[in-house]
Amino acid sequence: MPHADPAAPSESATVAAARRGRVTIVTGADDGYAPLAAELIASVRAHRALDGIDLSLISTGMSPAVLERMRPTVENVADGSWNIDAAGRRAGDRHWLMARVNKLYTRDYFPGYDTYIWIDADAWVCDPTAIDWLLAGVARSGLAVGYDDMPTSPIGVDIRSHLGGWFLGRTYCMKHARRAGLSATETRRLARVRPFNNGVFALAGDSPHWPVIQANMSRLVRKGRIFGSNQMAIVMAVHLDGLPVSIMPHACNYLDVPRVCAETGAFVEAEIPHHRVGVLHLASRDAMRADPAVEMDLLDTEGRTVRRSLRFRPDYLAQG
Template sequence: MTAPASPATQTCTDHRIIVTGCDSTYFVLVAELVASIRAYRPTPIGVIDCGMTPDQRATLHAQGIRVLPPFIPDYAPRRALRRRPSLGINISKLWLDRMLPEFDLILWLDADTWVQDGMAVERLFAAARSGTLAIVPEIGAKRADLLGVRWICPGWMQIRSFLYKNAARARLPFSIRRRIGAKPLLNAGVFCLHRQAPIWPVLRRWQALILPRRNMAFTQDQLCMALAVYIDGLPVTFLDNSHNYLGPWLLDEATGQLANLFFPHAPVGIVHMASQKAMRAALDNTMPVPTVQGGQVALNLRYGAMRLCRTAAVG
């Protein structure tokens, strides 16, 4: 497939868009994500369609939401995409500047995220305005260990980090694996970039190298971003974990909002339900969540459930 044409130079008007993607199964999550965005600001929204039904596409069109076909470059693994069409979403992330040439700032939010505090969105847009990659590194409260290791014997260990394992699977040279292996993962579930940011072609250069290699379609977006930042030195602005919060989970019973584990337990900005398959599937599925006040509640982390929780707390 021919790459989308590079847009002609335009006057920068700071037009913004929030983009996500889904198939028919994740449509309900995208509907909740859209509701959470529009609860604070009428920002334009685009959804990459990798398997929605005609009725689902019509529902989005009726809300003024752009439905976008995925962009699949010629070097993409066709067999993997036939088995799992939703992989086209991850591949398309690195082509958004070409897919949306009329927008200056593009914020990506995975389908299993939702916005609890609109200021987090504003800060992501502000961080990306100068052409830097605005993204959250996976460090801090999510995990006790900064990176995984396997101890072989006293004084000897093997690094088991996401970046090291995926760089090895992509058959990248050891010199590259060594440089990125101990670096924090840059979580591609939430990121923001200016259309003219210098990182776009670098991301696609790495994608063209990595994507044809076996089993790399699902993780290539995060690996490409890490390589562009840690190996090529492209500019990046790190935001704290409240802008892409993956847990540990904490509820403030006084406000009915999810709170950051770190004191003073400020409200989480963007909730990311990665690895929460049961809760993503049904609002009835819950997990025990401690509270700021010292208690514990059974909670579903989805926007639909948390909206009811907040209404009960403030009502």
Template structure:
């Protein structure tokens, strides 16, 4: 694209099985990444990479000792620098749309936010399988998470204002009303979990939208989700939707017999990938808990983090 300078990426060690799981963090989120890695390793030996946006030298060294690849963030030249001065970790959101360039030796790239963890390894396999043909494998925010498909504000009988995530963010990016109208009632594509083939045709389209949106929105937060929605809903790039178990944001339900988090929908199968978005207190400390209903009809006090749920499951399945 004219006006865009692409800096050559450094060579990286070969990705032996051509699949990789990628996340990113700063020093504050490092403990969550450690738990995410442990949750993946409990199911598979797929290579893992972490984008370093503020980890300490000791934290980086500990990842290297576990065989984890640590990547420097790639920040394109159209990024307003004041965005990252205020909050350097937002570089992770920008990097998501450059993973094919950052990992040229890997074919299938699965992104997991630092505040996710894997409860069922088959969710990972299904994401890889869905993306293998070059389609964007992602979970739309519909279903159990919310009763209403989109937010509205009633003005008077017969008149309402759309207040969906996509409509508001497209407005802040100063996109045309024609675009806002086309995406305003569409479900958000949650960029906390997605999978793409390195040769998928959507990558350059995502970056074209990013180059337009990032300077206009004046923030990197959630621009990745807006770019994905525009590439799918406006440009018509191929997408494969997976059910909410592959990026589960709640409502939370516990199966007391297994000690696992269960899907709200009957027959309440185990959640595949837990996403602790909006759970700031629990992310910060294992002792912070919440009360959730159980499949058996009771109530339980839980912390949603992998460290806490692993202990609960061990207790539930102990002889």
């Protein structure tokens, strides 16, 4: 069963732990996502608390010119590939799906690190405490990841029909398990499981999770969709294979609409007591991901309207 959320470690303790081992933050991008990846990289570099953590980039189809612009901003660069042949065959020309496979193989691309933290290119680090929590989770369990849904939402029931007063529904995990052809026993065990979102997750370099997650992914993509299978591979490792996990707080992979702190200008969680957002993830915000000029109306912690983009801008980091 998943462990409880790790207690927030002191900054000095976790920074010291990071210095005792080699840590890399990894992302992947093609030309379309390269501007977002550049913003993620800039957001990491903006935090002195993250000095000493390497940045690694997997090219999932960047043109030579774009890749050469990105190369000086990171310590490591690798060309992505279809680590699972079946995934490559099923993807066809949808190369943007490559990162969903690559993120489960970061140790193979960049060997020698003690901790690997994957962050999707359409996310950025608002508060370095989120990285501290991920490191603490990895130290405890070997795997640190958060849930895919909002803190107050159910497990994602998809209502298919209504018959005689009975709702017939499929959860996210049930749907993917059936599509991938998992056994009836496995599907039942996963039916009420909350899915993880591995847009942000971390693994220890010596974690036993790596081959299990990769084997699960290989099994899933034979029949199931690549999209979602990368998350299900981790779900299966925890709930079917029994490997440990530290569940990260929502702030480590914030998918909701944030508020803005009226005092510091930092992005904070919408829910009281408005803790700082650690990693802000722009999943499903297509217009904003495509155009950094796109903004939206947000509320600050005093209830006033603030017009902002959710993409990284240096002046959005907390002052003081």
